[in-house]
Amino acid sequence: MSILFKGGTVVSAKDRRQVDVRIDGEKIIEMGTNLKTKDSNIVDVSGCFLLPGFIDAHTHLELNNGKGSMGTADNFYTGSKAAVAKGTTTVIDMATPSKGSSLKDCLKVWDQLARGNSSCDYTYHMSIIEWNPSIKAEINEMIDAGITSFKMYMAYDNLRTTDGEIFEAMSEIRKFQGMLGIHCENGDMVNKMIAKFVAEGKRSPHYHPLTRPDSVEAEAVERYLMIADLVGLSVNIVHLSSKRSLEAVQRARARNQKVYVETCPQYLVLDDHLYDGPEFEGAKYVCSPPLRKISDQKALWDGVINGQVNTISTDHCSFNFEGQKTIGKDDFSKIPNGMPGVETRPELIYTYGVTTGKISLERMIGLLSEDIAKQFSMYPQKGIIQVGSDADIVVWDPNTTGIISATTQLQNVDYTPYDGMQTTGSAKSVYLRGQKIAEEGQVVLEKQGKFIFRKSTKNN
Numbered sequence: 049m050s051i052l053f054k055g056g057t058v059v060s061a062k063d064r065r066q067v068d069v070r071i072d073g074e075k076i077i078e079m080g081t082n083l084k085t086k087d088s089n090i091v092d093v094s095g096c097f098l099l100p101g102f103i104d105a106h107t108h109l110e111l112n113n114g115k116g117s118m119g120t121a122d123n124f125y126t127g128s129k130a131a132v133a134k135g136t137t138t139v140i141d142m143a144t145p146s147k148g149s150s151l152k153d154c155l156k157v158w159d160q161l162a163r164g165n166s167s168c169d170y171t172y173h174m175s176i177i178e179w180n181p182s183i184k185a186e187i188n189e190m191i192d193a194g195i196t197s198f199k200m201y202m203a204y205d206n207l208r209t210t211d212g213e214i215f216e217a218m219s220e221i222r223k224f225q226g227m228l229g230i231h232c233e234n235g236d237m238v239n240k241m242i243a244k245f246v247a248e249g250k251r252s253p254h255y256h257p258l259t260r261p262d263s264v265e266a267e268a269v270e271r272y273l274m275i276a277d278l279v280g281l282s283v284n285i286v287h288l289s290s291k292r293s294l295e296a297v298q299r300a301r302a303r304n305q306k307v308y309v310e311t312c313p314q315y316l317v318l319d320d321h322l323y324d325g326p327e328f329e330g331a332k333y334v335c336s337p338p339l340r341k342i343s344d345q346k347a348l349w350d351g352v353i354n355g356q357v358n359t360i361s362t363d364h365c366s367f368n369f370e371g372q373k374t375i376g377k378d379d380f381s382k383i384p385n386g387m388p389g390v391e392t393r394p395e396l397i398y399t400y401g402v403t404t405g406k407i408s409l410e411r412m413i414g415l416l417s418e419d420i421a422k423q424f425s426m427y428p429q430k431g432i433i434q435v436g437s438d439a440d441i442v443v444w445d446p447n448t449t450g451i452i453s454a455t456t457q458l459q460n461v462d463y464t465p466y467d468g469m470q471t472t473g474s475a476k477s478v479y480l481r482g483q484k485i486a487e488e489g490q491v492v493l494e495k496q497g498k499f500i501f502r503k504s505t506k507n508n
């Protein structure tokens with residue numbers, strides 16, 4: 049039976065309108081003022097916003113590199129439930145092959161992890177961690193399989209490729225109008241800095257950010273964008289964290305390059321003083337790039353406000369504090385890198401962005417949904433409430449308040465970096481392709497997620 053949402057305000061990246069919305073099956077079928085009931089179930093959403101389901105374009109919901117204790121705390125089942133409970137209805141997860149594995153095999157592995165387990169819709173960025181003729185031949189196959197975006201690394205010895213390999217991969221991706229995102233940090237410099245501090249006996253989490261200063265990121269951003277300029281490829285920068293990196297992006301844009309910038313909530317609401325917490329607390333915030341200075345945070349907010357930053361996703365990659373982060377108790381370089389966040393992004397950005405007046409709700413919709421859908425070839429199936437689109441709808445109550453807590457979160461991890469933070473606004477209920485899957489922060493219907501097939505588009 050169809051459902052008619054009455055009395056709400058529909059918000060897009062462009063505007064807000066007081067209209068009723070009728071959904072039937074998986075789709076939005078009618079919008080307008082004072083729609084007749086017909087045979088629909090009425091859902092009264094007075095006082096609430098109707099928002100398109102949020103999209104998180106950067107998650108590592110499940111990563112198990114075979115070292116047992118180093119597998120992520122969350123998996124697709126728990127991570128996707130945490131996502132949908134607070135309004136994220138689609139994730140683009142980082143499919144990451146092991147060395148020697150084909151992209152096809154990696155895709156199979158990720159399908160096995162997600163299919164039947166995921167409570168949100170999903171697709172993947174395919175990671176390219178080595179470059180050879182057979183990987184090259186698989187780029188086209190990935191596009192044909194609906195995987196139009198790729199990920200590469202300039203840091204992490206087990207994942208990174210050379211500049212020449214990045215150049216060749218870009219050239220191949222360009223042929224098929226694919227999208228590439230890169231983790232920008234100068235891996236050689238990071239290795240040298242880590243070796244230096246460890247040798248000097250400087251091994252607490254305090255030293256983690258000092259091994260990966262903003263120059264290490266900004267140099268890699270600059271180099272990456274120069275390579276992209278040579279190839280003529282529009283590119284994405286994932287988890288951009290610093291003012292100097294944003295300046296490198298501005299230089300590229302000034303020479304007419306198309307560059308997409310993603311940042312993450314942790315760089316907008318946390319800062320590097322957290323590495324100086326008592327005892328080993330700083331380990332909770334060990335991620336790369338690291339948390340930055342207040343001046344970087346301010347530059348990123350300015351970028352969010354003026355459009356230099358295009359999207360906000362989470363880089364969700366959860367490790368327990370006890371038993372996982374503590375592996376690095378005597379050496380920060382052994383602390384697994386990553387933090388949970390897929391659950392908290394909407395409330396954090398609404399609270400710190402919208403209610404503070406920094407950004408409009410429309411801008412938040414662009415950053416968390418519509419512009420992500422457009423960038424990654426899911427629009428208008430996803431990212432907007434309009435006739436014909438998937439009925440992924442978040443009924444957002446702007447008046448609720450809450451406190452983020454490790455004890456009440458759905459993420460399957462023993463801490464949250466945002467513990468104790470007060471929030472305003474939350475998802476009252478969440479619909480995925482027409483089915484109500486969450487209510488008042490709890491999942492009421494699980495494992496309904498499906499793979500979203502994407503087509504590469506020109507002019508990206």
Ligand SMILES: [Zn+2]
Nearest residue numbers: 106108142363
């Ligand atoms: Zn990541």
